[in-house]
Amino acid sequence: MTPREGAEYLRVEVDETVRQLNLEARSRARMAVNVLRNSATKVLAGERSGKTGRVPNTGASYTMSAPGEPPAVRTGNLRRNWRQYVLAGESMSGTRITARIKSDMPYSEFLEQGTGKMAARPYKQKVRAGAMPKIHQIYSNL
Numbered sequence: 001m002t003p004r005e006g007a008e009y010l011r012v013e014v015d016e017t018v019r020q021l022n023l024e025a026r027s028r029a030r031m032a033v034n035v036l037r038n039s040a041t042k043v044l045a046g047e048r049s050g051k052t053g054r055v056p057n058t059g060a061s062y063t064m065s066a067p068g069e070p071p072a073v074r075t076g077n078l079r080r081n082w083r084q085y086v087l088a089g090e091s092m093s094g095t096r097i098t099a100r101i102k103s104d105m106p107y108s109e110f111l112e113q114g115t116g117k118m119a120a121r122p123y124k125q126k127v128r129a130g131a132m133p134k135i136h137q138i139y140s141n142l
Contacts, residue, residue: 039131067119
């Protein structure tokens with residue numbers, strides 16, 4: 001094998017290894033995004049300790065969340081509607097793969113941050129904290 005052929009062979013092997021690693025990283029990112037979604041579902045479930053209110057157009061009652069608690073389940077829309085993203089982009093150090101979820105409910109940020117009339121019902125940090133041990137496990141042997 002000539003040095004030129006050897007260099008070409010090495011380049012092909014490196015390219016194939018990089019391709020395999022990128023596929024594996026994307027696969028793990030899909031697993032991580034599922035863990036995030038499951039954590040969001042868990043954090044947004046359960047009883048709260050606020051006032052009692054009525055679900056619109058049903059007459060059913062529920063317990064609202066108190067300020068500082070994650071939002072209570074009133075209609076279930078926030079808990080059910082999450083968009084999952086696995087994004088890949090190039091950076092100076094190579095391919096960057098990001099796993100994230102985003103609520104489709106337009107009021108999700110108002111709940112997280114609060115408004116002038118409503119105290120915050122933060123939930124994002126609890127979702128991350130609940131998901132991180134499993135996500136670290138997913139990526140620990142990459």
